[in-house]
Amino acid sequence: MISNMLKEDPEIKCLTVSRQAENESYLETLQKTINESVHAAIKVETEKWKAELNALKEELKLREREIDALNRKLDRQQQYSRRHCILMFGIPEVERENTDLTVLDTLTKTMKVNLELNAIRRSHRTGRTDKDKPRPIIVKFASYGDKQKVLHNAKLLKGSQIFVSEDLTSVRLAILKEALARFKRGNVWSRGGMIFIKDNGNVFKVESMSDLCKISVTQSVC
Incomplete structure (x- = not known):
């Protein structure tokens, strides 16, 4: 009965409501503070x-x-070691041939280049034997x-x-x-072991695929 009377007392009711409001406000403030602290900590870590x-x-x-840079340097060294070499394709292949003499014969009769036998340091066929087509001959000359x-x-x-x-x-x-594959055949060539490409009136020297991609992105997707 006393409890009911307290509940009915206006002052008690007002005090109770006030305390509830204070508690709710405190909880909201506490929650906000916690959230801000967590967000700040997350931001710092992020x-x-x-x-x-x-x-x-x-x-x-x-x-x-x-x-x-290391790959380019290694490739340059490897290419430099081949500076006296060429590949000759399409020369008929015969059993037990002397490729030095075969090369000299082609140079003299077909290419009008007269060289002595000692101009060729060494030569040999390269690649797998194919009955349908002759293997290329790699030739190393004594001089560049x-x-x-x-x-x-x-x-x-x-x-x-x-x-x-x-x-x-x-x-x-x-x-x-x-x-x-990307440019016109007449606009691509090699000289001195270097690849050159002519595009839009400009000539580019290419040493890597990344160099190729920089020339003209419209030619292909890299």
Whole structure:
């Protein structure tokens, strides 16, 4: 009965409502404070991880540039070791042939390049035997000048089944093939072991696939 009387007392009711409001306000303030603290802590951690991620990305880019530079250096060294070499395609293959003599015969009769036998340091067929077509001959000349004479007269092979090219590294050969697939054949060539591409009136020197992608993104998606 006393309890009921207290509940009915206006002052008690007012005090109770006031305390409930205070409690609710306190809880709201507490919740807000907690939320703000959590959000602030999350923001700090997020910014920290973002900074670390950006640092890792920059480190990765640096390592990629270093690897690219090392790969280019290695490829240049390998190409330099081939500076006296050419590949000759389409020369008929016979059993127990002397490729040095075969090459000299082709140079003299077809390409109008007269060289002595000692101008060829060594030569041999390369690749798997194919009964339907002759394997190419790789030729290493004693001098760079003799090699250039042969390449200069390669135009005389037009219309024949024989053609010659520089002996490129696997990296440069892949670049050459990709360039030929993207650009007109007459706008792609190699000289001195380097790939050149003419695009929109400009001539570009290409050493890597990334170089190729920079020339003209409209030609293909890299």
